[in-house]
Amino acid sequence: MSKDIRIKKGLDIKLVGEAEKTTENAIISNSFTVRPEDFHSITPKLVAKEGTKVKAGEPLFFNKDNEAMKFVSPASGEVTEVLRGERRRIMAIKVTADKAQSYVDHGRFDLNSDADALKAHLLASGCWAFIKQRPYDVVANPSNTPKAIFISGYASAPLAADLDFTLAGKEAELQTAVTALSKLTEGGVHISVGKGTNSPLANLDNASIYMVSGPHPSGNVGTLINKVSPVNKGEVVWTVNAQDLVIIGELLLTGKFNAERTIALAGSSVKKPRYFKTKIGAEVSTMIYDNGVDKDGNDRIISGNVLSGKEVKPDGILDYYSNVITVIPEGDDYEFFGWNKPVFNKISPSRALTFSWLTPNKKYDLNTNTNGEHRAFVVTGNYEQVFPLDIYPLQILKACMYKDLDEMEALGMYEVAPEDFALTEFICVSKQPHQKIIREGLDLMLKEIG
Amino acid sequence: MGLKQKLHNFKVKNQDKKWLPGFNALFTFLYMPNETTHNGTHIKAADDLKRTMNTVIMALVPCLIFGMFNAGYQHYLAQGLIESADGFLGASFWTWDNLVIGLWKVLPLVIVSYGVGLAVEFIFAIIKGHEVEEGYLVTGMLVPLIVPVDIPLWMLSVAVVFGVVIGKEVFGGTGMNILNPALTIRAFLFFAYPTWMSGDKVWVHGANAATGTPDAYSGETILGSLAQNNGTLGHDIWDMFWGIIPGSVGETSKFLIIIGALFLIFTKIGSWRIIVSTLIGALTMGLIFNGVVSAEWISESSKFYGLMNVPFWQHLIIGSILFGAVYMATDPVTAAQTNKGKWIYGFLIGFISIMIRVFNPAYPEGVFLAILLMNVFAPTIDHYVIQGNVKRRLKRVKVKAA
Numbered sequence: 001m002s003k004d005i006r007i008k009k010g011l012d013i014k015l016v017g018e019a020e021k022t023t024e025n026a027i028i029s030n031s032f033t034v035r036p037e038d039f040h041s042i043t044p045k046l047v048a049k050e051g052t053k054v055k056a057g058e059p060l061f062f063n064k065d066n067e068a069m070k071f072v073s074p075a076s077g078e079v080t081e082v083l084r085g086e087r088r089r090i091m092a093i094k095v096t097a098d099k100a101q102s103y104v105d106h107g108r109f110d111l112n113s114d115a116d117a118l119k120a121h122l123l124a125s126g127c128w129a130f131i132k133q134r135p136y137d138v139v140a141n142p143s144n145t146p147k148a149i150f151i152s153g154y155a156s157a158p159l160a161a162d163l164d165f166t167l168a169g170k171e172a173e174l175q176t177a178v179t180a181l182s183k184l185t186e187g188g189v190h191i192s193v194g195k196g197t198n199s200p201l202a203n204l205d206n207a208s209i210y211m212v213s214g215p216h217p218s219g220n221v222g223t224l225i226n227k228v229s230p231v232n233k234g235e236v237v238w239t240v241n242a243q244d245l246v247i248i249g250e251l252l253l254t255g256k257f258n259a260e261r262t263i264a265l266a267g268s269s270v271k272k273p274r275y276f277k278t279k280i281g282a283e284v285s286t287m288i289y290d291n292g293v294d295k296d297g298n299d300r301i302i303s304g305n306v307l308s309g310k311e312v313k314p315d316g317i318l319d320y321y322s323n324v325i326t327v328i329p330e331g332d333d334y335e336f337f338g339w340n341k342p343v344f345n346k347i348s349p350s351r352a353l354t355f356s357w358l359t360p361n362k363k364y365d366l367n368t369n370t371n372g373e374h375r376a377f378v379v380t381g382n383y384e385q386v387f388p389l390d391i392y393p394l395q396i397l398k399a400c401m402y403k404d405l406d407e408m409e410a411l412g413m414y415e416v417a418p419e420d421f422a423l424t425e426f427i428c429v430s431k432q433p434h435q436k437i438i439r440e441g442l443d444l445m446l447k448e449i450g
Numbered sequence: 451m452g453l454k455q456k457l458h459n460f461k462v463k464n465q466d467k468k469w470l471p472g473f474n475a476l477f478t479f480l481y482m483p484n485e486t487t488h489n490g491t492h493i494k495a496a497d498d499l500k501r502t503m504n505t506v507i508m509a510l511v512p513c514l515i516f517g518m519f520n521a522g523y524q525h526y527l528a529q530g531l532i533e534s535a536d537g538f539l540g541a542s543f544w545t546w547d548n549l550v551i552g553l554w555k556v557l558p559l560v561i562v563s564y565g566v567g568l569a570v571e572f573i574f575a576i577i578k579g580h581e582v583e584e585g586y587l588v589t590g591m592l593v594p595l596i597v598p599v600d601i602p603l604w605m606l607s608v609a610v611v612f613g614v615v616i617g618k619e620v621f622g623g624t625g626m627n628i629l630n631p632a633l634t635i636r637a638f639l640f641f642a643y644p645t646w647m648s649g650d651k652v653w654v655h656g657a658n659a660a661t662g663t664p665d666a667y668s669g670e671t672i673l674g675s676l677a678q679n680n681g682t683l684g685h686d687i688w689d690m691f692w693g694i695i696p697g698s699v700g701e702t703s704k705f706l707i708i709i710g711a712l713f714l715i716f717t718k719i720g721s722w723r724i725i726v727s728t729l730i731g732a733l734t735m736g737l738i739f740n741g742v743v744s745a746e747w748i749s750e751s752s753k754f755y756g757l758m759n760v761p762f763w764q765h766l767i768i769g770s771i772l773f774g775a776v777y778m779a780t781d782p783v784t785a786a787q788t789n790k791g792k793w794i795y796g797f798l799i800g801f802i803s804i805m806i807r808v809f810n811p812a813y814p815e816g817v818f819l820a821i822l823l824m825n826v827f828a829p830t831i832d833h834y835v836i837q838g839n840v841k842r843r844l845k846r847v848k849v850k851a852a
Contacts, residue, residue: 013493158493232847306492328493331486334454338482339500346496350718352505354496368486372498373478373581376625379502380787381721392836394787410840427495429502430625435490 003210005192005227007388010215011423013158013347015306016365017328019264019273021165027290032075032259032281033094034060038320039071039129040439041138041446044090048079057104057126057257060093069142072126074259074280076102095281106255111176115183125251129320130244131181134225134237136446137417137439146238148187148229151178153201153242154194154212156219157305157422161264161324163242166275167200173249174242175204180252181240182206191242192224201242217388222420226389231415243323263318265292267306267327268365269299282318284325293327300368302326307422308435331369339372346371349382349427375430383424391415393424397434400441405448408441418442454481471575475582503587505719509710510591510777513700514560516693518552519544520703521599524696525551525655538692538705555655556699559594562603566610567593574619585624585631585783586614592632592777595700596770596818597639598652605646609639629825630784633818640818653696671696673769673807673815676756690767701773704766711776720780723789724796728775729766731800736762739808757808771803774817784825790838791831799824 036044043064048054055076063069073079073095081094106125109118119142122128133140140146155163167174182189188208193199195213202209210228212218221239231237240248243261250258259280265287266273272291284301293299302309304322318325340353347364348354356362383393391412399407418435425434457477464470477483478500487494523543526532535543567590568582575582593610613635618627640647651657653671672685672695685695693703701707714720739758742748748755766772779785779799786795799820806816 015493230843230846232843232850234847300486300492302492308490309492311489311492326492332484334458334481334484336454336481339478339498340504343496348496350497350502350505352497352501352717352719354501356496366493368492369482370485370487370494370498371482371496372494372500373483373485375499375581375583376623378499378585378625378783380782380785381723381789381792382718384789390839390842392788392839395832395836410843411836412839412843422491426491426493427497429497429499431494431498433488433490 003208004195005210005212005218005224006195007212007214007218007223007227009384009386009388010217011349011386011427012156012215013307013426014361014363015158015328016268016363017266017270017273017326018159018363019161019266019275019324021162021275023262023275023277026276026278026282027286029075029097029279029282029286031080031094031096031283032073032077032279033092033283033317034071034073034281035092035317035319036061036071036090039139041136041443042069042071044071046082046090046093048073048093050079050082052079053077054079054095055102055104056259057106059126060095061090063139066123066142068120068123069128069139070124070126071129072104072257074257074282103256103258106251106257108255109180109252111179111252118180118183121252122248126257127248127251130240130248132239134222134231134239134417135414136442137419138446140238141236144236146185146187147231147235149181149185149189149238149240150221150225150228151189151191151201151207151240151242151245152219152221152224153191153199154197154219156194156216157307158216159264159266159324159326160219160305161243161262161266161275163201164194164197164199166262166264166323167242167246169200170246170249171200171204173246173253174201175206175249176252177240177245177249178204179206180248181238185238187229187237190224190228192219192221194219214388217420217423220419222415222417223388226391226415230390230412233409233414235414241321241323244321261323263287263322264324265327266324267302269293269297269327269329278318280318280320284312284316284318285314287325288314288327298330298332299327300330302328306366307426308419329365329367331367333369335369349385370431372429372431374432377430377432379429382427382429386423386427387420389415389420393421393434396441397421397424397432397437400437400444403441403444405445408445409449413441413445416442457481458484468579469576471579471581472572475572475575478581499584500587502719503584505717506588506714506777507591509713509720510588510595510700512706512709513595513703513773514556514591516703516706517595517699518556519548520552520693521555521655521699522548522551523694524653528654528657535694537688538694540694543694551655555599556594558603559597559599559601559606559699560591562606563593563610564590566607567614570611570614570619574615574623578623580623583624585618585627588781589614589632589635593635596632596636596698596773598647599655599699600652600657601639601646605639605643609635609642612638625783627783628829629822630778630781632781633778633822633825636818637822653698671769673757676760676768687764687767690764698770701770704772707772707776711772714776714780720776721782721785721792723792724780724785724799725775727793727796728771728779728800728803731797731802732765732771732775732804733762733800734797735801735804736760736765739804754808765804765807769807769815769817771800771807771817774803774821775800778818778821779824784828786828786831786835788832788835791828791835794831794835795824795828798827 044061059070421434617634802820
């Protein structure tokens with residue numbers, strides 16, 4: 001019962017440094033860190049104080065607004081540091097890992113239980129964090145019943161980890177998780193897979209499968225939602241990342257919260273881009289230096305993909321939702337007459353003495369230079385070329401900037417997440433921070449409308 | 451230590467100075483800045499506003515150069531000193547003498563336009579503490595092309611100051627303005643100094659000065675002549691197409707404007723929707739007037755007859771409608787911003803331009819007025835286009851509820 005979704009608007013950004021399909025075990029990280037900021041809008045209430053011994057899957061903190069919602073440690077060990085920021089806000093909780101890992105045993109979950117039991121189980125075991133909701137793109141509110149649940153099984157972002165590769169062999173976990181999730185909604189679970197790929201998600205039961213094709217953002221879950229069943233006012237949909245289904249599935253099958261994940265190390269600064277088996281919250285330094293980047297190189301390390309990921313320092317960590325670490329060169333240098341000379345080595349959606357249109361299959365080595373300064377919005381009509389949703393991107397961005405809640409709502413703010421605006425931000429001539437504008441707009445709506 | 455490093459150190463050393471945006475404008479002109487992305491997308495496409503504006507300027511340069519030659523050519527031709535050129539490559543057109551007159555008359559216009567305009571931009575950038583924005587790079591190039599060649603430089607300066615301050619800076623600078631600044635400047639000149647901006651003495655260099663002397667000659671435009679039912683002054687269609695006719699500095703050569711338009715469309719900088727729909731609008735109105743004439747609703751004695759009787763397609767090569775459609779109407783800030791809105795916006799510009807052209811007895815060119823009028827209505831057009839999207843969204847909810 002698969003259906004086709006084909007999008008035309010978009011842009012495939014082809015970059016140097018795609019990960020080779022071989023998996024290595026990463027050096028075991030000394031410490032694992034959980035950063036509450038990964039869970040947007042959640043106010044953490046600390047459970048595990050400094051010095052506490054925790055097992056893998058034991059709560060570190062819970063949601064202040066909903067005590068049942070636990071956020072757990074990805075590894076067993078001792079909480080050695082709780083980093084606080086302004087007004088004692090918790091920035092990071094660092095767990096120094098034990099040599100031998102021990103897990104909290106929740107026991108095998110009976111899949112015939114009702115939805116409430118399942119919710120309670122996911123909340124208590126820390127797996128709830130993987131379920132996000134729209135509107136607002138935040139961790140889902142368990143008191144809602146979503147219209148439907150959406151999962152993207154196709155990663156179209158530049159240098160993204162190939163989900164067909166990282167999820168191979170995990171069919172049992174994926175099926176268990178999907179079956180369980182299908183109990184939480186009446187609208188069913190909708191999964192997109194790349195057309196013509198051999199996805200382990202393609203043959204799952206209890207889900208509607210969609211074959212997507214076309215340029216990025218065809219693999220974004222936001223595109224899937226917009227094409228299948230856009231979020232209307234008063235409705236809620238949930239989304240789960242495909243790689244997190246494995247963790248949910250394993251929890252339900254074995255009772256263990258196993259934060260293990262196959263991630264891609266990619267980017268043009270990496271000598272040998274490849275896949276690693278590691279855990280959520282692991283230090284990126286355990287992966288990036290072996291056959292990777294130069295120790296004293298001037299590089300940008302990103303937890304996530306180049307469009308929506310977070311910048312991390314070499315002592316930083318893999319964040320809770322990412323399955324790729326990208327390293328690209330920093331671009332903090334001036335370029336002589338960079339604004340008017342012909343450009344062959346950068347991607348451009350226009351042809352204004354930029355020649356990327358001549359070589360659509362060339363892979364580029366882009367750096368982090370903004371290629372120009374921040375300006376007011378001037379050019380119009382270009383965002384629409386890369387934005388497949390039925391929304392006016394420029395107008396919704398402006399509505400967010402002048403904080404008109406009615407207009408934001410009318411233009412479709414309930415349907416979007418920041419990552420949907422990654423491509424418009426990439427091509428923006430005025431170098432405006434679109435994802436930040438949308439995030440702030442969503443935060444404002446969450447605060448004012450809830 | 452290279453120049454790059456020296457400039458960088460200078461910038462860092464003076465980073466809290468008020469005048470730094472002024473320095474930065476020059477620095478970023480020389481070097482693309484070292485700014486890097488923060489969270490958000492970590493990579494960015496190659497285009498920035500400078501590159502976009504620069505592309506438009508490149509599309510304008512052929513018109514400017516042609517305008518220089520044409521200034522000299524019209525000057526000598528009116529005095530009867532040279533033969534009229536036959537076609538675009540005519541021997542008496544591309545001559546050194548013509549260019550010298552052009553350089554003497556047109557280059558000062560360019561220099562004053564840029565000098566005064568950028569000075570205003572720099573002052574505002576420093577007062578407001580933001581970077582100097584690039585919008586004026588195109589405006590400054592457009593202005594010399596849409597004024598008569600003999601306009602006094604002080605008049606141009608006053609107009610530029612007015613246009614940039616009232617047309618743009620009071621709204622918050624590039625990207626915020628409602629009216630096209632170049633056309634605001636043109637409109638100011640027209641309404642403040644009408645005798646300088648119309649009539650039959652201003653379009654050819656020296657025509658005004660020669661008035662009353664035995665060597666007096668006229669420099670009338672074809673449009674002005676048609677408006678008085680005097681025909682096309684002996685210029686044929688090809689003269690108009692190639693542009694070897696009197697007119698504002700840069701708008702006469704339809705051939706070069708079409709080349710510029712193709713370049714803008716190819717580079718995806720200019721909106722083909724606006725250009726095409728403006729031309730469609732103009733042709734539609736031209737057809738309607740042709741229909742009026744052939745239905746014999748007006749007689750040959752009517753003062754509108756001359757222009758109404760122009761075959762509809764010739765409206766595109768008379769006057770400055772093509773220049774307006776390609777370089778003025780497409781200004782993304784003041785045009786409609788939605789794709790559907792651009793069709794409506796362009797169509798109405800073309801439609802109203804020809805209407806004003808035919809019905810306005812005092813000043814037969816209506817393009818700048820039509821564009822300014824539609825600038826004002828562009829947000830309204832967008833509003834209704836966007837409402838379509840909003841309604842679709844609301845309908846989705848209703849279908850659900852039903």
